[in-house]
Amino acid sequence: RKEVEQDPGPFNVPEGATVAFNCTYSNSASQSFFWYRQDCRKEPKLLMSVYSSGNEDGRFTAQLNRASQYISLLIRDSKLSDSATYLCVAGRGSTLGRLYFGRGTQLTVWP
């Protein structure tokens, strides 16, 4: 069973739409959670950390449900520049440095 599972998409949405991504993680020992963004043939970049209380950064809202081992990302008012692959990530290990990545969800925002 994969450590982190997420719907690969693709999601194709018009500008201004709201889109939601979900993922699940299999190991309850995971302690840190993130959404990374990866543009085509580029490196992953941290979009936001995810906390149980939920956190928001502008148009982006992330949520963690530890009981169901479920992580979500909501993007409101989509922009063309949001087109990318979104990677769901769980971390654990002695220094929480070992990251487990999902395969990514591809998003295309069209004008």
Next chain:
Amino acid sequence: EAGVTQFPSHSVIEKGQTVTLRCDPISGHDNLYWYRRVMGKEIKFLLHFVKESKQDESGMPNNRFLAERTGGTYSTLKVQPAELEDSGVYFCASSKTGGLYYNEQFFGPGTRLTVL
């Protein structure tokens, strides 16, 4: 501030040859990580250095892979001898020292390795 750099950006070698990948972390970052993405699969953890010491190398696929970080600065990842299944993108990441808590990992642009 310079980001994580990796060299080379691309490498094409034949099966059985040796390849050495280099990673220069962000200055002052004690933590250095290697990850790999094989075609069609997720990015997978290979190992974690804290300064010059290997903190966690449980993700290394086999003994054909050797990582070093002499002096606790840059790191090299050698594959010897390379096999076809080693093809993929090798990412390096670094982070500050964070004790027990996560610090953001900054990724380099990756080295795209193709083994023919």
